[in-house]
Amino acid sequence: xxxxxxxxxxxxxxxxxxxxxxxxxxxxxxxxxxxxxxxxxxxxxxxxxxxxxxxxxxxxxxxxxxxxxxxxxxxxxxxxxxxxxxxxxxxxxxxxxxxxxxxxxxxxxxxxxxxxxxxxxxxxxxxxxxxxxxxxxxxxxxxxxxxxxxxxxxxxxxxxxxxxxxxxxxxxxxxxxxxxxxxxxxxxxxxxxxxxxxxxxxxxxxxxxxxxxxxxxxxxxxxxxxxxxxxxxxxxxxxxxxxxxxxxxxxxxxxxxxxxxxxxxxxxxxxxxxxxxxxxxxxxxxxxxxxxxxxxxxxxxxxxxxxxxxxxxxxxxxxxxxxxxxxxxxxxxxxxxxxxxxxxxxxxxxxxxxxxxxxxxxxxxxxxxxxxxx
Amino acid sequence: xxxxxxxxxxxxxxxxxxxxxxxxxxxxxxxxxxxxxxxxxxxxxxxxxxxxxxxxxxxxxxxxxxxxxxxxxxxxxxxxxxxxxxxxxxxxxxxxxxxxxxxxxxxxxxxxxxxxxxxxxxxxxxxxxxxxxxxxxxxxxxxxxxxxxxxxxxxxxxxxxxxxxxxxxxxxxxxxxxxxxxxxxxxxxxxxxxxxxxxxxxxxxxxxxxxxxxxxxxxxxxxxxxxxxxxxxxxxxxxxxxxxxxxxxxxxxxxxxxxxxxxxxxxxxxxxxxxx
Amino acid sequence: xxxxxxxxxxxxxxxxxxxxxxxxxxxxxxxxxxxxxxxxxxxxxxxxxxxxxxxxxxxxxxxxxxxxxxxxxxxxxxxxxxxxxxxxxxxxxxxxxxxxxxxxxxxxxxxxxxxxxxxxxxxxxxxxxxxxxxxxxxxxxxxxxxxxxxxxxxxxxxxxxxxxxxxxxxxxxxxxxxxxxxxxxxxxxxxxxxxxxxxxxxxxxxxxxxxxxxxxxxxxxxxxxxxxxxxxxxxxxxxxxxxxxxxxxxxxxxxxxxxxxxxxxxxxxxxxxxxxxxxxxxxxxxxxxxxxxxxxxxxxxxxxxxx
Ligand SMILES: Nc1ncnc2c1ncn2[C@@H]1O[C@H](COP(=O)(O)OP(=O)(O)OP(=O)(O)O)[C@@H](O)[C@H]1O
Ligand SMILES: [Mg+2]
Numbered sequence: 001x002x003x004x005x006x007x008x009x010x011x012x013x014x015x016x017x018x019x020x021x022x023x024x025x026x027x028x029x030x031x032x033x034x035x036x037x038x039x040x041x042x043x044x045x046x047x048x049x050x051x052x053x054x055x056x057x058x059x060x061x062x063x064x065x066x067x068x069x070x071x072x073x074x075x076x077x078x079x080x081x082x083x084x085x086x087x088x089x090x091x092x093x094x095x096x097x098x099x100x101x102x103x104x105x106x107x108x109x110x111x112x113x114x115x116x117x118x119x120x121x122x123x124x125x126x127x128x129x130x131x132x133x134x135x136x137x138x139x140x141x142x143x144x145x146x147x148x149x150x151x152x153x154x155x156x157x158x159x160x161x162x163x164x165x166x167x168x169x170x171x172x173x174x175x176x177x178x179x180x181x182x183x184x185x186x187x188x189x190x191x192x193x194x195x196x197x198x199x200x201x202x203x204x205x206x207x208x209x210x211x212x213x214x215x216x217x218x219x220x221x222x223x224x225x226x227x228x229x230x231x232x233x234x235x236x237x238x239x240x241x242x243x244x245x246x247x248x249x250x251x252x253x254x255x256x257x258x259x260x261x262x263x264x265x266x267x268x269x270x271x272x273x274x275x276x277x278x279x280x281x282x283x284x285x286x287x288x289x290x291x292x293x294x295x296x297x298x299x300x301x302x303x304x305x306x307x308x309x310x311x312x313x314x315x316x317x318x319x320x321x322x323x324x325x326x327x328x329x330x331x332x333x334x335x336x337x338x339x340x341x342x343x344x345x346x347x348x349x350x351x352x353x354x355x356x357x358x359x360x361x362x363x364x365x366x367x368x369x370x371x372x373x374x
Numbered sequence: 375x376x377x378x379x380x381x382x383x384x385x386x387x388x389x390x391x392x393x394x395x396x397x398x399x400x401x402x403x404x405x406x407x408x409x410x411x412x413x414x415x416x417x418x419x420x421x422x423x424x425x426x427x428x429x430x431x432x433x434x435x436x437x438x439x440x441x442x443x444x445x446x447x448x449x450x451x452x453x454x455x456x457x458x459x460x461x462x463x464x465x466x467x468x469x470x471x472x473x474x475x476x477x478x479x480x481x482x483x484x485x486x487x488x489x490x491x492x493x494x495x496x497x498x499x500x501x502x503x504x505x506x507x508x509x510x511x512x513x514x515x516x517x518x519x520x521x522x523x524x525x526x527x528x529x530x531x532x533x534x535x536x537x538x539x540x541x542x543x544x545x546x547x548x549x550x551x552x553x554x555x556x557x558x559x560x561x562x563x564x565x566x567x568x569x570x571x572x573x574x575x576x577x578x579x580x581x582x583x584x585x586x587x588x589x590x591x592x593x594x595x596x597x598x599x600x601x602x603x604x605x606x607x608x609x610x611x612x613x614x615x616x617x618x619x620x621x622x623x624x625x626x627x628x629x630x631x632x633x634x635x636x637x638x639x640x641x642x643x644x645x646x647x648x649x650x
Numbered sequence: 651x652x653x654x655x656x657x658x659x660x661x662x663x664x665x666x667x668x669x670x671x672x673x674x675x676x677x678x679x680x681x682x683x684x685x686x687x688x689x690x691x692x693x694x695x696x697x698x699x700x701x702x703x704x705x706x707x708x709x710x711x712x713x714x715x716x717x718x719x720x721x722x723x724x725x726x727x728x729x730x731x732x733x734x735x736x737x738x739x740x741x742x743x744x745x746x747x748x749x750x751x752x753x754x755x756x757x758x759x760x761x762x763x764x765x766x767x768x769x770x771x772x773x774x775x776x777x778x779x780x781x782x783x784x785x786x787x788x789x790x791x792x793x794x795x796x797x798x799x800x801x802x803x804x805x806x807x808x809x810x811x812x813x814x815x816x817x818x819x820x821x822x823x824x825x826x827x828x829x830x831x832x833x834x835x836x837x838x839x840x841x842x843x844x845x846x847x848x849x850x851x852x853x854x855x856x857x858x859x860x861x862x863x864x865x866x867x868x869x870x871x872x873x874x875x876x877x878x879x880x881x882x883x884x885x886x887x888x889x890x891x892x893x894x895x896x897x898x899x900x901x902x903x904x905x906x907x908x909x910x911x912x913x914x915x916x917x918x919x920x921x922x923x924x925x926x927x928x929x930x931x932x933x934x935x936x937x938x939x940x941x942x943x944x945x946x947x948x949x950x951x952x953x954x955x956x957x
Contacts, residue, residue: 064555065554065555066551066554066555085554085559086551086554086555087554087555087556087557087558087559091555092555092556093552093555095548095551095552097546097548099546099548099549099551099552100552101549101552101553101567101571102549102571103570103571112553112556112558112566113556113557116556116557116562117557158556159555159556162556162557390760390763390764390768391764391768391769393760393761393764394760394761394763394764394765394768394769394776397757397758397760397761398761398776398779398780400757401779401780401834401837401838402779402782403794403798404783404790404791404792404794404795404798405782405783405786405791405794407794407797407798408786408790408791408794411794411797421797421800464688464689464692465689467685467686467688467689468685468686468689468690470685471681471682471683471685471686472686475679475681475682476682477679477682477683477686483686483690486690486693486697486698487693489697489941490693490697491891492887492891492940492941492944493891493937493940493941494891494892494894494895494896494912494936494937495892495895495896496895496896496897496912496915496916496933496936497704497895497915497933497934497936497937498697498700500704500915500919500929500930500933501697501700501701501703501704501933502696502700503919504700504703504704504707504926504930505699505700505703505704508703508707509699509703524696525696527692527696528692528693528696528697531689531692531693535689585784585785588785589784589785589787589788591788591789591898592895592896592897592898592912595916596919604787605788605789608787608789608790608793609789609898612789612793612902616790616793620787620790621790624786624787624790625786627785627786628782628783628785628786631781631784631785632778632782632785635778635781635782636778639774639778
């Protein structure tokens with residue numbers, strides 16, 4: 001494309017997957033990112049999901065070159081970028097707070113990168129990119145004269161205009177209200193498809209991560225807990241943290257008590273439940289946690305038949321029933337297990353005859369259960 | 375509501391504003407006096423209003439009509455310019471070092487900048503006079519124009535540092551990171567982002583320096599020898615009676631300054647609004 | 651002069667989302683020292699060295715029989731003279747400066763408050779009005795006060811007409827006039843920092859305070875005042891320090907019985923043969939007292955940022 005033809009000698013025109021190898025970042029005594037390794041395939045939409053303070057921003061800053069890792073390497077394709085300055089990397093960032101230059105107009109903000117790279121027509125490039133984010137009509141304004149959503153799009157344009165190999169977005173939608181957020185999610189996804197760049201998108205909104213990304217990595221305490229396609233992550237969480245962070249899970253803490261055909265049996269007190277052995281997180285015997293999503297369970301007035309042994313619990317006390325239109329949510333207290341939630345689709349309205357205080361049983365299809373290690 | 379209640383409500387809603395305007399009037403009262411007495415057709419001293427022949431425009435037609443007055447004004451302006459230039463440059467450098475760099479003795483550096491501001495002018499003046507008279511005269515420095523300049527740079531310096539420092543500290547460091555991320559090396563990051571954003575602080579610091587220097591009397595009085603600045607001219611002529619030309623010049627400086635500030639603000643707000 | 655407004659700011663910076671702000675400081679290096687060198691050198695030569703010289707002078711002794719000639723010594727006699735003979739002037743300086751600071755605060759706060767929260771589009775104009783009087787030389791303005799407060803002037807006339815003041819009463823040449831002059835001269839130094847700190851305060855927080863405490867006065871005491879504390883601190887220092895060292899107001903508006911320590915220093919330097927050591931001792935004592943007060947005050951009311 002020749003975009004980088006006039007770039008300074010130090011500029012590394014790397015192409016390929018983004019690779020982090022055993023990256024660690026420590027601040028004084030605190031380890032923000034702990035021996036993290038991951039590969040982001042070229043051209044994919046990658047979401048980094050995790051609670052506040054887990055090290056997402058720090059990871060992005062290391063990829064951008066704003067922070068140097070304490071240990072480990074950062075590569076794009078076969079080019080090692082570790083130790084290089086931010087302006088030497090084919091990586092651009094959309095900052096969490098946008099960080100637009102307040103003294104420059106929107107157009108000059110966007111043209112900033114192309115000018116520094118010595119582009120022949122920085123203003124033309126800026127105008128083209130502003131069209132892409134549908135902001136051409138505001139090009140002469142100063143950032144402070146824009147709404148939050150517009151500022152956000154300027155920040156995206158300012159990074160995109162450089163056609164980086166990797167675009168880093170640090171909670172770019174965090175400051176927007178819910179409706180605008182949904183709109184911008186669609187918009188960002190459209191832009192990513194259109195330009196075909198690698199997007200690394202940081203968020204702590206699980207819904208956002210799952211709707212937008214090809215691959216989601218769930219991060220906690222500086223480590224990647226689990227990584228994969230959104231539906232895989234949801235269906236088969238591999239750790240207790242992921243099971244609770246992505247959606248909600250009903251859990252039973254117990255011990256592995258043996259094998260029954262394709263199933264592993266987990267027991268706690270009088271209760272015994274079974275999980276397909278292939279759906280157990282790897283590990284040996286000992287303690288384990290049984291999990292099942294609330295929408296995969298049902299509520300019964302009577303004790304379920306013996307055929308459902310290992311795929312039911314009860315009796316428990318119904319604590320709360322809330323009707324939400326499409327579905328009904330039940331909260332059941334099972335002695336020795338704790339509180340479980342049940343979401344039932346309202347396909348059969350007659351069934352909402354249960355009242356708080358009633359005695360109920362819960363059942364599910366054993367194939368949907370999963371097991372993680374504690 | 376009765377009229378009395380309405381009035382009470384009206385006043386309580388605006389009481390703060392009313393006090394504020396009263397305080398502003400209080401600030402302006404002596405300026406108005408200075409202005410009025412520039413038209414006084416006084417005989418011996420310009421203290422009491424002389425109804426005969428007043429108001430007169432004669433002092434306005436001949437503002438330099440008193441010996442030394444315009445020379446002293448010229449000295450004040452020249453001192454102000456040189457001192458402002460030097461103090462702004464030195465102070466801005468200091469502010470950058472103190473905010474942007476970690477080094478041994480940063481605390482001591484901050485202290486060294488702060489203490490001159492906490493020292494009364496008379497002490498600064500006295501100490502400068504002693505060293506000028508007992509030390510620097512040996513290397514040929516005589517009290518006069520340059521000793522005033524040297525002293526003014528010193529006391530303006532701390533005010534520049536404090537002003538620029540405040541601006542620098544409120545600058546979001548992410549802006550500079552964003553510049554670096556957008557292919558600006560250290561030099562262009564500084565000139566394209568940091569400097570333009572700190573510039574308003576530097577300009578305010580320079581304006582502050584100039585007004586402090588221009589209006590200084592106490593330190594100047596100690597270190598000026600036979601050289602006269604405008605405040606010193608006024609003070610010295612006080613005993614003999616201040617000529618109305620001083621009022622003319624004093625009030626004109628006020629008008630010029632106000633005009634400059636207004637023009638500056640208008641240009642500033644033009645720049646800030648969209649050009650389309 | 652608008653820049654004075656910055657002096658009240660703590661420089662804490664705008665709180666933006668995005669986790670901890672990256673530390674903007676760079677490690678030492680030669681650049682830091684190059685940036686520091688000229689300014690620090692300047693302050694060493696034109697502040698520290700003169701102070702040292704002044705200290706030396708304050709300890710000098712006079713050649714007996716040769717007034718105006720001194721020799722190097724470590725003689726605390728000048729300090730004794732300073733503290734015994736001129737104690738009243740000393741006390742008066744602190745008293746006058748303290749009163750003027752208090753008065754200036756009382757006048758400045760409503761003005762700063764109105765500018766920050768009530769002025770709306772008039773804010774810029776009010777700001778200019780606060781700064782503008784500065785440009786008429788302060789000596790001219792002080793002399794104008796002398797005229798306004800003079801025996802034949804409008805204020806005394808009005809007070810006598812109202813019988814608030816006895817017919818023999820006067821304002822000029824009293825301590826009251828000196829305090830009034832000091833208050834007037836340093837008022838903008840109080841207004842601007844307070845305004846700056848109020849302006850940065852979020853009016854929503856004050857509104858929330860209004861909801862919490864309902865009572866306007868309590869809101870002020872619990873919410874508004876604490877938020878403007880950095881500005882109040884800077885303002886009181888910027889008023890008190892120059893006021894305590896001032897002699898022009900006492901000279902132009904006062905009499906012999908209202909002389910302040912500044913007047914003594916000035917006349918010892920310029921009008922008394924051999925007065926240098928006593929003047930130096932007085933200067934040092936004044937500075938020591940002020941620095942001590944400032945440090946206690948800053949410690950007590952926070953904001954290390956000022957240092
Ligand atoms: N410069 C620093 N010095 C010390 N600790 C730091 C620094 N930067 C980050 N940390 C710490 O590292 C941890 C990770 O911070 P990071 O900003 O990466 O979190 P995050 O996942 O982006 O959180 P959020 O979702 O709130 O933005 C936090 O506990 C933070 O306090
Ligand atoms: Mg973050």
